[in-house]
Amino acid sequence: MAEKVLMKGNEAVAEAAIMAGCRHFFGYPITPQTELAAYMAKRMPKLGGTYLQAESEIAAINMVYGASAAGVRAMTSSSSPGLSLKSEGLSYLAGSDLPAVVVNIQRGGPGLGGIRPSQADYFHATRSTGHGDFHLIVLAPNTVQEMFDLTIEAFELADKYRVTAMVLGDGMLGQVMEPVDISRAGNITTFAKDWALTGTQGKRSKNIVNSLYLEAEELEMLNLKRYEKYAEVGKYARTDSYLTEDAEVIVVAYGICARIAKNAVNGARKKGVKAGLIRPITLWPFPKKQMKAAAATAKAFVVVEMSMGQMVEDVELSIRCSRPVILCSRTGGMVPTDEAVISAIMEADRTERS
Amino acid sequence: MSVTHELMIAGFGGQGVLFAGKILVYAGLLAGKEVSWLPSYGPEMRGGTANINVMISDTMIGSPIVTNPTMLVAMNQPSLEKFEKDVKKDGIILIDSTLIPAQVKRADVKTCYIPATKLAEDKGLKGLANMIMVGKVTKELGVFDLEVVKAATSKSVPERKQDLLASNLRAIEIGFNYMEG
Numbered sequence: 001m002a003e004k005v006l007m008k009g010n011e012a013v014a015e016a017a018i019m020a021g022c023r024h025f026f027g028y029p030i031t032p033q034t035e036l037a038a039y040m041a042k043r044m045p046k047l048g049g050t051y052l053q054a055e056s057e058i059a060a061i062n063m064v065y066g067a068s069a070a071g072v073r074a075m076t077s078s079s080s081p082g083l084s085l086k087s088e089g090l091s092y093l094a095g096s097d098l099p100a101v102v103v104n105i106q107r108g109g110p111g112l113g114g115i116r117p118s119q120a121d122y123f124h125a126t127r128s129t130g131h132g133d134f135h136l137i138v139l140a141p142n143t144v145q146e147m148f149d150l151t152i153e154a155f156e157l158a159d160k161y162r163v164t165a166m167v168l169g170d171g172m173l174g175q176v177m178e179p180v181d182i183s184r185a186g187n188i189t190t191f192a193k194d195w196a197l198t199g200t201q202g203k204r205s206k207n208i209v210n211s212l213y214l215e216a217e218e219l220e221m222l223n224l225k226r227y228e229k230y231a232e233v234g235k236y237a238r239t240d241s242y243l244t245e246d247a248e249v250i251v252v253a254y255g256i257c258a259r260i261a262k263n264a265v266n267g268a269r270k271k272g273v274k275a276g277l278i279r280p281i282t283l284w285p286f287p288k289k290q291m292k293a294a295a296a297t298a299k300a301f302v303v304v305e306m307s308m309g310q311m312v313e314d315v316e317l318s319i320r321c322s323r324p325v326i327l328c329s330r331t332g333g334m335v336p337t338d339e340a341v342i343s344a345i346m347e348a349d350r351t352e353r354s
Numbered sequence: 355m356s357v358t359h360e361l362m363i364a365g366f367g368g369q370g371v372l373f374a375g376k377i378l379v380y381a382g383l384l385a386g387k388e389v390s391w392l393p394s395y396g397p398e399m400r401g402g403t404a405n406i407n408v409m410i411s412d413t414m415i416g417s418p419i420v421t422n423p424t425m426l427v428a429m430n431q432p433s434l435e436k437f438e439k440d441v442k443k444d445g446i447i448l449i450d451s452t453l454i455p456a457q458v459k460r461a462d463v464k465t466c467y468i469p470a471t472k473l474a475e476d477k478g479l480k481g482l483a484n485m486i487m488v489g490k491v492t493k494e495l496g497v498f499d500l501e502v503v504k505a506a507t508s509k510s511v512p513e514r515k516q517d518l519l520a521s522n523l524r525a526i527e528i529g530f531n532y533m534e535g
Contacts, residue, residue, distance in 0.1 A: 004383065006376070006379060006380060006383060006389075006391070031395070032395055115395070171395070172392065172418070172419075175392065175393055175395050176390055176391065176392045176418050177376070177379065177390070177391035177392075177393075178389065178390050178391070178415075178418075179383050179388075179389060256417070256418075259415075259416050259417045259418070260416070260417040260419070262416050262417075263416040263417050266416075335419060337421065338417065338421075
């Protein structure tokens with residue numbers, strides 16, 4: 001086995017990006033993701049790469065647009081308020097079919113909010129990251145090892161489908177230090193980017209990267225085509241399951257909440273309740289099929305998240321509200337306790353099987 | 355039977371509680387354990403209170419948050435006041451008795467009083483009370499040997515500060531060998 005190294009979640013994302021071949025990072029500091037930018041600032045110059053602290057988050061995302069249009073792997077990272085600023089750029093990236101990786105280490109909101117961990121940007125990430133018809137691929141790690149693994153996957157998926165892939169973490173995942181096996185990086189794919197703006201050398205017709213289409217027919221056609229691509233991406237929807245085989249109460253949680261929920265599932269089992277955990281690893285595409293399959297045997301669901309209740313709506317939609325879904329959440333930077341989740345599981349267990 | 359040690363190390367920002375936790379986590383890793391290190395972050399790092407949640411376990415770690423520590427290391431009075439009630443029954447509370455005049459009120463926990471700050475000053479190791487505590491924690495935990503902690507420290511002290519390594523190692527030994535009374 002390869003030797004594991006201790007890394008903060010933020011550092012693991014940065015190292016993974018470097019190993020994935022990213023040599024262009026554009027950022028702007030914000031707690032609790034700053035270690036990511038700091039790591040890049042330290043490493044990039046030594047690798048002949050570019051670390052650039054932009055004048056704002058808006059500038060940073062547009063630099064990603066430029067670098068991506070030139071055909072290189074580019075990345076930016078921020079935390080919640082910074083993502084609001086990046087929204088316009090993310091929409092332009094989508095409209096131009098440019099690959100990019102964006103990291104959001106979420107903190108409490110709205111507004112400047114706080115700096116404690118949060119998952120209140122779920123809607124922003126999966127629904128309205130910017131204006132117009134588009135989606136990001138949203139990956140939700142729950143350990144430092146997954147922060148590493150999923151960042152590499154984000155680069156691969158982004159290039160494969162020419163979309164933005166987001167790694168959605170939270171302040172706690174960014175700050176926690178755990179062992180990471182960085183030898184797991186695996187093979188990095190080189191994608192031919194014949195659409196990139198690399199200079200024609202007088203040998204080919206020019207490429208255009210653009211998101212402005214004034215003819216409605218043309219824009220509609222492009223959007224329809226893009227959604228065919230999204231349908232293809234749908235097959236990547238995936239989950240991690242724990243003790244679900246005989247579960248009567250299914251707990252659904254992602255990121256750090258899934259680890260708290262796992263403790264709670266163990267706690268509930270000790271009290272005689274058949275509880276299990278489904279952890280979405282992709283938030284978009286959302287693992288609808290897995291939820292629907294679970295609803296066939298479970299009598300109730302508990303959703304654990306650090307927001308006023310956002311993913312809970314995707315769970316309800318996926319199972320067409322066929323089972324009661326109880327929300328167990330904290331907001332503003334507070335973190336649910338094992339005990340609170342166990343109570344929610346007990347409450348769900350008392351619901352009558354319909 | 356799997357064992358999970360849940361440590362809370364708390365003190366003022368600047369006392370080195372985050373570094374102390376890092377050494378312990380690294381030692382745990384070297385000893386083949388599952389580990390996690392979760393700091394308090396933000397404004398408290400700039401001189402207020404700081405605390406670190408450390409987990410060392412035989413099995414995969416669930417949530418890295420320590421709410422009921424099996425061991426509390428209190429480096430100042432507010433930390434003891436804040437976390438004493440949370441320590442698990444039969445847990446351990448280690449106290450820097452130079453900075454904390456109060457006694458632990460609970461009778462259902464083991465208590466160790468170590469004048470870490472004074473010991474450090476007396477031995478010419480000012481600022482290394484945290485490492486004296488690391489030594490004591492190592493002794494009380496019994497999860498890894500003194501040598502493993504020393505190896506973890508050697509790897510954690512950056513190259514440009516290698517001249518400080520010897521004093522760090524000495525501080526750890528002092529804590530490890532400290533006898534009360």
